[in-house]
Every structure is written in C-alpha cells, then in structure tokens.
Amino acid sequence: MFEIVKILYRELHYQIVRRNPMIANDERKFKSQLKNATSIKRGVGIQAGTFFFLGLMLAGGVAFAKDELQIGVMFASYAMIPFIFSLYITAVNSSYALSMGLFEPLKALPVKVGSLYLSELLLIDTIPAFTMMLPVVFVILFRHPTAGILALMWAVVGVFLGHTLGLIIYTVFGARTSEGTSRFGALKNLGKLIGVLLFMSIFYVGNYMQNYVREHIETIAPVFVKYSFAYPFSASSIFDPLQSLELLALYATLFGMLYVLTLKKLWGEIVEPTVSSTAVQKGAFKARKLPKVLALTLKDFKVVFRKSSMIAGLLIPVYFVLPQVFMALSRGEFSTMLATGLIFGLGWFSSIGADPVIKIDGKELDFLRTLPLTKKAFILSKSITMSAIPSATALAVIGIAHHYNGGEALYLLPHAFILPMMTSLTAMNYFYRYKGQEIGIPETNMGDIIVIFIIVGILFGIVGAPLLFMHGATGYAVSSAVGMVITGILVGMS
C-alpha cells in the first residue's frame, strides 16, 4: 500500500519539477532538485527542517510573552500560518495530481485503488506546515504543560482544517479537466497570485502580528475571546481546557465528515472525469493587434499568471520591500526619504527577476525562433516584463508615502518607472548582447547576477547623486532627467 503512495509521490513531484520552467530549463538545477523532490524522506525532510527553523523564530515571541493571555493570543495568530500553508499546498497538489493523470496507469492495473491513496499522498506534503508549529508548541508545553498539549492538538486540527478546505476549494473551483478561459479563469489566477503572496509574506505578517499584539493587547483580547469559536481565534482557548476540548471535538467531527465527503467526490472525479462543462464562448475570431514588443510582453504576463511557479519568482523583489513597509506601518510613519530609499533598493533588487523572466518561454522558444523577430524587440519586451512588477510595487510605495506626507512623494513618480527599467535593460543587454546569446535561454549563474548588480549599482549611484546635492523638487527633477538619459542609452544599445 505504501509502495503505491511512494510511487505516486515520486511521479507527482517529478512532474511538478519538470513543469517548473525555472528549474526544467536548467539541467544542473533540474537534476539536483529532482533528487530531493522525488524522495519522500528528503523532500519532506528538507522542507520540514526549513519550516522548523522558521518556527523557532516564532517560538521566540512566545518564550518571552508576559502572561497567559498574551501567549494565547499569539498562539492563535500563529495558528493561521500552518492553516494557510496546508490549504495552499493541498489545493495546488490536488490540481497537479488530477491534471497530470497521476492515477491513470493504476486504473489499468489489477490493484484496488481508492481515495485513501489520494488522501495519504496529499497529507504527506502538509507535514512541513505542522513541523513549523512544533517549536511554538514545545515552548508552551514547557511553560504550561496542559496548554501545551492542547496547543499540539490545535496545531494538528489547524493543518487538517487547511487540508480539508483546500480539498473543498479544489473540488468546487478547479476539479474539472480541460479548462478554458472562463468566468472563473481570472478568479482562479487571482487566487493563485494571492496564494503565492500570502505564502511569501507569512513570516513578515507573523512578525508584524507579534508586535501588534504586544502593543494592542488590551483592545485585541476581547475580540479573540468573543469569537473564540472561529478558527484561528478558537486556538486562543488553550488556557481554558474544557472549552478548548469542546471546540476541538466540534472541529474534528465537523471537518472529519466534510473531509470524507470531499475525498469521495474528488475520487469520483478521478475515476470518471467530467470533461469541460464550462460554457465555452462560441463565436468568430476577433483580431486584436498590438505593437510587437507589447504583444510579447502581454504574452509573457499571460503565461506567468497562469503558472503559479513563475509568479513566485517574479515577486521576489516585492519580498524585499515587505518587511520595511510592515515596519514603517507599525510605527505609523513613512517619510519620503524612506520611500526614495525603498524605491532605489527595489529597483536594484529587481535584477534578481532576470532569471525567472528569461525562463518564461521554455521549449516555446523553438516557436519564437520561427517568427521574424528581432533581438531588439525581444530584449525590449523582456525588459518591460521584468520591470512591471517592481514598477507597480514602487507605485504602491509612493501611494503609501503620499498618504503620510502628501504631494512631496509624487516627485518620485518618474523613478518608479525609470529605475526598474534601467535594471531590466542592463540585465537583458548583458545576457543577450554582451554574452552574445541568440534569442534563447542563456545559462544564468550567481556570478552573472552579481555583475549585473554591480553595474546597476554604479548607474543608480549616478542617478541618485543629484538627490544628495540638490534639495526638494530640483534634486528629483535632475535625478529623473539623468535616469532618462541613461535609460535612453540602454534602449539604444539593445
């Protein structure tokens, strides 16, 4: 029995790795990733280790919490994390398991396949979410044994809730095979994007909540107590054993039943897939023409937003800004100077986005090569794709700064576009001009990224210099003008 689950696990993760263009297009990365991902011990072990480490950081807060109330509230905030994680991983993995026809080869064999395989398969990957809670649970166990045991049970229930809800979401929204662009298509992509963002910001959100809880403990506690039946607030009941046990029993029964029902439904979908019941729009083809470069960029974005593995790569620069923004927000001030620094930092860090952007087109590059496409158009389109998310983030930063400081922040508007664009053009020119690549997927290594980092650093220094010597609007105007000239030169070089 476990033998079959092991094979299914291998196949599932082999396919996930193979379908991630960020990895599959890089032979070396592919091989090493495959080795880890296809073994349950290694795959789950490495992840569990990482999450345990994250958990240690969270546990610090609980260790120094001053009283039971604070521990309870903190634990309830943390309980959200494994819940979200297991929800996300379950929804994603069940979608993979089904769309890849993982169970097809088994259907032809004389084995009695059942929903249990599916359940085991999906549960294995939620283990890391659980290990993340362990350090917190240990600390509570050490300080208050009874509460600690209850905390452990809540951690299990939290993962299980996320898992069940993930199954439900998948069964309701995504179990149909052969999907087209439909009303739910955009919704699903948005869901994916939110999922990825949530996952990336989990830790910062945790940190932020920790500070927030410490400062506002009096006003928050009543809310947690009042809604204590709803997860994750219910987890704050760990110091009230009787109520906590009641709630645990309630959750276990309710979601246990839902779990069995959903699994049955999902299994039915595997045995006999309902093919494409979405109402597909009929009607003639309508042409929509764009300039070459924009058509390429639009294509990039469609591909990215329909593959969650790619969004994660492109959002890396956002990841660097998040902690600063959270910190600034919790302090309640956000100076224009800080915003300026953030936007320069954001533009600089967006060099990391070069790798995922280059890998958006996988084997489809063979198709691009059949088109009369100049390298210049290709480089420009990739640069726009690469700078879009950093620019949008920069705009958001300006928005926040504007909210706190008024009009002054708007001087930064040109920089929101110029700086990421300078970085992107530098990176793409480096890969496709300096390293002399054809339209293709160049090998990228850390050395290349560092070289780009240095070049961009120098260019940013030139653009930033006027801000140090001239004040107010003049400084920003001169700085933007210099940036525009450099951008123009980079466009010319491409």
Added chain:
Amino acid sequence: MIEVENLAKTFGVTRAVNGISFKVHDGEIYGLLGPNGSGKSTTMKILAGILKPTAGRVLVDGIDAGRDPLKVKEIVGYVPETPVLYESLTPVEFFNFIGSIRNIPAEKLEERVNRLVEAFELKGYLHKYIGSLSFGTKQKISLISALLHDPRVLIMDESMNGLDPKSARILRELLLEFKSEGRSIVFSTHVLQLAEMICDRVGVIYNGEIIAEGTVDELKEFAHEESLEDVFLKLTESKDEIYTVIQALKESL
C-alpha cells in the same frame, strides 16, 4: 522557389546533413523522404531560417536563409514535427500574438483565421487553453499559425501524422490550392501513400545525403519496384533487414 546548394550541418561530431543539393520550383510540391535520423528536420529548419548552415547555401525566393533569416521567416510558413505552442494561451490569444508579431492587418488576420478554423473544425476550441487540447488539435493550431501570414513558401515537417482522415484531406486540398497559386511546398513524411498522391517530385535522404531524386514514377522505374514503399525500403537498404527481423519474430512466437 528554393535552391539548396551543397548544404551541410554538423552538431558537434554528428554530421546531420552532409552536402545536399536540390531545387523546388514555384508551384511545385517536393517530398523529402527518409528514415528517422536521416537529416530531414535539420534540413527543413535551415530552409526556414531557424538553424544556420555549417556549409553550403540556401536561397528562398532569392534570399539567403543563412545570412538573412528574418527576411526568410517573413515569407516562409514552417510547421514543426511536434507542435510547440504556448500551452497556457488559448488559440485566440495565440493567433493574435502571431498576428501582432508578424504585423498582419486585423481584417486579413480575422478572415484567414475564421476560414481556417471553419475548415479544420476548431470553432469549439478557440477559447480553451492550448495545453488542454488533443495532439491532433494542437497540430491543426500549429498548421494554421504557419498559414496566417499567407506565406509564399510552405515547409512542413511530418505535420500530417496526427491529423484525422478528414483534416488530412482538407490539408491536401489546401496544398494543391497553394501549388496552383505558384507557391513552393516542401514536406517530409513517413506516410508514403500521401507522398505518392501529392508530390510532384521526391528526394530520398539517407544519412544526411540525397541518394535518389525524381518523380514517383521515375523512382519506381529506377529501383525496379512496384510501390513507393518498396522503393524507399530498397534505397535505404532496409528491405533485407526487415525480412530478417520478421523471420526472427516468427520463430520466437
């Protein structure tokens, strides 16, 4: 018109194409026949401006494919062996993408897509992700995408294999129409009956070299064989070999 002169292509130590020459005139359908690994796909990619030749020259309507691949790509329609399409786009999005890159006027694009979609019965698939379509349907999309810019030269690499009989028939008619309009078509195939039916001339390629060329009838006469299949097997020295294999199979069963 396509002129291939002493064309050669090596990959590392592999000599994929070994000095071949042939011509395809306007209004002619030329079939490239050869067993797996004989260099068909490599040749066709060079004709389409996708690969650069190691030696020799290819002129497509007078344009050097090695020197000016962009110009060649503008006038050539190339259909690859296996469709490589953006799986996360829908056919509508994909056709529009090609239209924008190739700078095809909107009305023209609309008219062509709608005509071809009608012909190949793809209407119900227009708004589904390409990744969710069957192999044959993907092949049709790939074929249509090579026709959108009204190419003067069509290069098709074993592109008929996945098509259902009806679509194959429609494609055949389409090729004949192309031919009557004076365009050149090169295609490779394993389906010898098809080659026999529509090719004006065929070249048999083996180990990167063209070992025989002519009309189907000329080849039959030359090889003293009844069918193109026998000609093909004889020329590629597979006939005796196949007989031995079949004998061995019979004995073992």
